[in-house]
Amino acid sequence: MKIDEAIGKLKELQARQVAYNQAMSMLSFDGSxxxxxxxxxxxxxxxxxxxGEVYKSFINKETxxxxxxxxxxxxxxxxxxxxxxxxxxxxxxxxxxxxMQEFMEFMQLQNDANHVWETAKLSNDFASFxxxxxxxxxxxxxxxxxxxxxxxxxxxxLDDFEKGYxxxxxxxxxxxxxxxxxxxxxEAVPRGKSINDGFMKISYPVDKxxxxxxxxxxxxxxxxxxxxxxxxxxxxxxxINKKDVRFTTHYYENNLASAFYSTIHEGGHALYxxxxxxxxxxxxxxxxxxxxxxxxxxxxxxxxIGRSREFTSxxxxxxxxxxxxxxxxxxxxxxxxxxxxxxxxxxxxxxDELTYSLHVMIRYEIERMLFxxxxxxxxxxxxxxxxxxxxxxxxxxxxxxxxxxxxxxxEGMFGYxxxxxxxxxxxxxxxxxxxxxxxxxxxxxxxxxxRVNAWMTDKVHRHGQLLKPKEIMEFACGxxxxxxxxxxxxxxxxxx
Amino acid sequence: MKIDEAIGKLKELQARQVAYNQAMSMLSFDGSxxxxxxxxxxxxxxxxxxxGEVYKSFINKETxxxxxxxxxxxxxxxxxxxxxxxxxxxxxxxxxxxxMQEFMEFMQLQNDANHVWETAKLSNDFASFxxxxxxxxxxxxxxxxxxxxxxxxxxxxLDDFEKGYxxxxxxxxxxxxxxxxxxxxxEAVPRGKSINDGFMKISYPVDKxxxxxxxxxxxxxxxxxxxxxxxxxxxxxxxINKKDVRFTTHYYENNLASAFYSTIHEGGHALYxxxxxxxxxxxxxxxxxxxxxxxxxxxxxxxxIGRSREFTSxxxxxxxxxxxxxxxxxxxxxxxxxxxxxxxxxxxxxxDELTYSLHVMIRYEIERMLFxxxxxxxxxxxxxxxxxxxxxxxxxxxxxxxxxxxxxxxEGMFGYxxxxxxxxxxxxxxxxxxxxxxxxxxxxxxxxxxRVNAWMTDKVHRHGQLLKPKEIMEFACGxxxxxxxxxxxxxxxxxx
Numbered sequence: 001m002k003i004d005e006a007i008g009k010l011k012e013l014q015a016r017q018v019a020y021n022q023a024m025s026m027l028s029f030d031g032s033x034x035x036x037x038x039x040x041x042x043x044x045x046x047x048x049x050x051x052g053e054v055y056k057s058f059i060n061k062e063t064x065x066x067x068x069x070x071x072x073x074x075x076x077x078x079x080x081x082x083x084x085x086x087x088x089x090x091x092x093x094x095x096x097x098x099x100m101q102e103f104m105e106f107m108q109l110q111n112d113a114n115h116v117w118e119t120a121k122l123s124n125d126f127a128s129f130x131x132x133x134x135x136x137x138x139x140x141x142x143x144x145x146x147x148x149x150x151x152x153x154x155x156x157x158l159d160d161f162e163k164g165y166x167x168x169x170x171x172x173x174x175x176x177x178x179x180x181x182x183x184x185x186x187e188a189v190p191r192g193k194s195i196n197d198g199f200m201k202i203s204y205p206v207d208k209x210x211x212x213x214x215x216x217x218x219x220x221x222x223x224x225x226x227x228x229x230x231x232x233x234x235x236x237x238x239x240i241n242k243k244d245v246r247f248t249t250h251y252y253e254n255n256l257a258s259a260f261y262s263t264i265h266e267g268g269h270a271l272y273x274x275x276x277x278x279x280x281x282x283x284x285x286x287x288x289x290x291x292x293x294x295x296x297x298x299x300x301x302x303x304x305i306g307r308s309r310e311f312t313s314x315x316x317x318x319x320x321x322x323x324x325x326x327x328x329x330x331x332x333x334x335x336x337x338x339x340x341x342x343x344x345x346x347x348x349x350x351x352d353e354l355t356y357s358l359h360v361m362i363r364y365e366i367e368r369m370l371f372x373x374x375x376x377x378x379x380x381x382x383x384x385x386x387x388x389x390x391x392x393x394x395x396x397x398x399x400x401x402x403x404x405x406x407x408x409x410x411e412g413m414f415g416y417x418x419x420x421x422x423x424x425x426x427x428x429x430x431x432x433x434x435x436x437x438x439x440x441x442x443x444x445x446x447x448x449x450x451r452v453n454a455w456m457t458d459k460v461h462r463h464g465q466l467l468k469p470k471e472i473m474e475f476a477c478g479x480x481x482x483x484x485x486x487x488x489x490x491x492x493x494x495x496x
Numbered sequence: 497m498k499i500d501e502a503i504g505k506l507k508e509l510q511a512r513q514v515a516y517n518q519a520m521s522m523l524s525f526d527g528s529x530x531x532x533x534x535x536x537x538x539x540x541x542x543x544x545x546x547x548g549e550v551y552k553s554f555i556n557k558e559t560x561x562x563x564x565x566x567x568x569x570x571x572x573x574x575x576x577x578x579x580x581x582x583x584x585x586x587x588x589x590x591x592x593x594x595x596m597q598e599f600m601e602f603m604q605l606q607n608d609a610n611h612v613w614e615t616a617k618l619s620n621d622f623a624s625f626x627x628x629x630x631x632x633x634x635x636x637x638x639x640x641x642x643x644x645x646x647x648x649x650x651x652x653x654l655d656d657f658e659k660g661y662x663x664x665x666x667x668x669x670x671x672x673x674x675x676x677x678x679x680x681x682x683e684a685v686p687r688g689k690s691i692n693d694g695f696m697k698i699s700y701p702v703d704k705x706x707x708x709x710x711x712x713x714x715x716x717x718x719x720x721x722x723x724x725x726x727x728x729x730x731x732x733x734x735x736i737n738k739k740d741v742r743f744t745t746h747y748y749e750n751n752l753a754s755a756f757y758s759t760i761h762e763g764g765h766a767l768y769x770x771x772x773x774x775x776x777x778x779x780x781x782x783x784x785x786x787x788x789x790x791x792x793x794x795x796x797x798x799x800x801i802g803r804s805r806e807f808t809s810x811x812x813x814x815x816x817x818x819x820x821x822x823x824x825x826x827x828x829x830x831x832x833x834x835x836x837x838x839x840x841x842x843x844x845x846x847x848d849e850l851t852y853s854l855h856v857m858i859r860y861e862i863e864r865m866l867f868x869x870x871x872x873x874x875x876x877x878x879x880x881x882x883x884x885x886x887x888x889x890x891x892x893x894x895x896x897x898x899x900x901x902x903x904x905x906x907e908g909m910f911g912y913x914x915x916x917x918x919x920x921x922x923x924x925x926x927x928x929x930x931x932x933x934x935x936x937x938x939x940x941x942x943x944x945x946x947r948v949n950a951w952m953t954d955k956v957h958r959h960g961q962l963l964k965p966k967e968i969m970e971f972a973c974g975x976x977x978x979x980x981x982x983x984x985x986x987x988x989x990x991x992x
Binding site for chain 2: 016026036045241
């Protein structure tokens with residue numbers, strides 16, 4: 001084989017993956033946004049079938065040889081081609097140990113379980129979801145064992161979502177957070193009780209909230225020709241490529257903060273995808289460097305921007321314009337304090353910035369117990385409630401606001417949650433570095449995010465998966481990742 | 497090969513087609529409803545790629561042999577399997593003569609041309625669309641020639657959309673219509689000038705119109721768990737299967753009739769798909785028997801039901817409830833007259849029942865000229881405007897309301913339009929037959945469509961593609977298709 005021929009074959013392979021990914025992503029997206037309920041059965045069959053097609057066209061000796069040949073000749077490859085081959089090799093090794101039949105069955109199971117979870121959450125019925133979740137856990141354990149029988153299953157998953165991270169790394173990370181944040185919570189939460197946020201939970205008609213979301217994405221400078229918003233039970237972002245990014249939000253009439261911060265959060269994810277470099281389109285490298293890195297962007301925009309004094313002051317008159325009676329007596333300061341009220345609550349996505357990491361830590365500890373064999377699926381609701389009592393002093397009145405609240409497990413995404421806390425910590429470090437480059441808070445107070453976006457694009461977004469997270473941190477901050485920035489940021493904000 | 501083995505292989509083939517069709521349909525649906533503008537490029541690549549996959553997996557000697565074997569042993573097949581094989585044979589013969597590369601290129605071209613058409617229509621710019629349309633016409637001519645060099649290309653397309661119909665058949669059909677309808681138009685249109693429909697074109701806020709559409713689909717008894725509505729430039733229905741049917745509508749603030757009748761029209765299409773027999777799901781036979789038959793359902797519900805005195809009287813108080821000021825002085829009779837005002841207008845989808853067939857006839861004649869070589873693509877706007885002057889005495893002020901108004905040509909669907917007129921005529925014959933079975937107008941006056949739907953399901957919907965249109969007409973009406981019912985219906989309605 002000649003190198004040019006091999007590169008040509010790699011490109012063909014890549015084009016296949018791009019096409020199948022787009023088809024499967026759009027089916028899932030439609031399933032979460034517009035599809036009628038009864039559509040789930042056929043969608044499950046189709047997703048399972050397509051995953052089989054992907055498997056067959058990718059997992060074979062030809063691909064194996066091609067990837068080996070390319071990586072053996074890596075000096076002849078440009079950086080993009082090298083990274084495609086490297087990622088391909090990793091993906092191949094991940095999937096090839098799983099038998100195709102099980103791979104397809106799992107795809108179908110994900111679709112079915114997700115459908116059952118949605119109904120179970122609405123009707124507070126963990127029992128109906130339990131057998132599906134048990135099957136998912138079995139599959140995941142088996143998959144982990146196929147892939148690396150030497151490794152603990154949970155470490156396999158942690159590494160999937162954040163390369164190079166194991167339980168040891170997360171234990172160390174969370175222990176720094178615990179040490180710094182728990183005393184702060186004990187101090188701030190009781191003080192927070194005096195903060196009035198009742199006005200955020202009166203009636204805010206949804207059509208007006210939609211207008212506010214539009215205003216937010218326009219401030220964030222999301223290109224309306226390349227992105228679209230939809231609505232779903234659980235907000236998420238899906239990037240097909242930099243010319244086609246979607247995100248969803250969820251409006252609740254009696255909760256202004258929910259869609260407001262979901263929109264900014266998902267908008268942060270969307271900016272990452274939209275601002276990857278042009279030359280990465282159709283390469284499979286046009287997405288975030290890792291989940292933690294991706295989450296750093298959503299949480300940077302949500303918290304460092306969206307929950308800052310500067311931004312809340314800037315947006316306050318716009319909100320008052322849309323909701324003159326609801327905001328008649330609400331000052332900018334009252335709004336700032338309401339959206340930063342530290343509070344021990346039940347639902348992660350509605351949590352304030354300070355207690356957020358504890359919600360994540362609870363999930364991390366439960367997942368670890370589940371895969372280390374300390375508990376089984378049936379014990380999840382009880383364990384969940386205990387942990388909430390232990391860490392936050394609150395007990396969920398039902399499973400809908402307890403163990404059923406998140407979509408992740410229904411899709412088999414164990415090991416995903418800890419990247420949320422990691423992302424928050426990366427965000428704080430990036431913000432500190434940006435602050436050294438220019439006075440971004442002054443831009444934010446004018447509602448002008450052009451320099452903020454440009455800095456993030458240069459330091460993070462444009463690289464897509466061309467650089468590894470560690471390389472990005474060095475490039476953006478001049479030093480490795482360090483959770484102390486996050487602790488410092490929270491201490492300074494909540495000691496105020 | 498044993499017969500059981502062959503049937504198993506056919507089922508496998510069918511499952512492939514179902515999966516690919518669903519994926520491609522959802523991509524197209526998303527493209528017409530939610531996708532951001534810049535997404536069209538990648539979607540075109542993906543659709544083209546997937547069409548190549550379908551081609552490869554279907555067009556090969558194995559399929560050819562399989563279909564031959566099955567049809568040679570048709571006595572061993574049940575009715576469903578026989579019809580799958582028969583339809584497969586036809587599809588195979590249609591596609592196999594087209595080289596795969598051109599098949600894929602055409603799929604990409606359709607996507608691109610559709611995108612360009614949308615912009616061209618909005619900006620009244622035929623020139624930008626012309627080169628795409630010219631390419632489409634070239635492809636279609638070439639395809640027709642590959643498939644049957646003995647046959648005139650336009651006859652190939654007419655047969656595609658309504659099996660067994662050629663220019664001779666449509667000439668005969670349209671001459672009956674012309675003979676009966678043109679004199680009626682000459683009489684009714686001048687009389688219609690005195691009918692006031694100005695109140696239909698004042699401001700009707702879109703969110704309220706959406707509620708009205710919801711009311712309509714509930715009256716039509718469309719199962720909300722199996723169908724969903726969306727919005728697009730050009731309303732259409734897409735049936736994945738009986739558990740997943742979508743249709744779109746388009747709201748105009750200053751036109752109450754537009755979305756109102758689009759919704760009922762597309763709802764009629766949707767009912768057909770939703771009410772196909774359970775055993776037809778995943779067989780590829782779970783759709784309409786032909787385009788004309790499908791259109792008979794949309795036009796039956798739109799006109800025989802939706803524009804009847806009984807239905808307009810029934811729905812009138814609901815409209816007044818939603819739009820109390822706009823409908824303050826509008827009686828049920830005034831509403832009935834407004835939505836039945838015969839008028840020589842420019843836009844087919846907004847046309848009244850009487851002049852509608854002339855809009856179709858104009859398109860039929862233009863398509864015939866185009867493919868018989870009498871005119872070229874550049875001459876379309878001029879020819880269009882001449883025909884409108886000749887038949888309806890009106891001249892489009894621009895191409896947006898002229899030659900660019902319909903989506904069909906941008907997708908290469910030549911020969912499709914005449915099925916609209918055919919469908920209207922079938923609808924009238926079905927209505928006459930239903931009227932002999934029970935007094936359906938009395939049901940309609942109560943807003944109760946349960947018996948109407950049940951009759952249509954029994955006579956038409958449930959058979960899907962198991963019966964041919966001719967068999968359905970014999971089963972439903974006890975006689976062959978006869979356009980005199982349609983003429984009689986229009987004469988009786990418009991002589992009133």
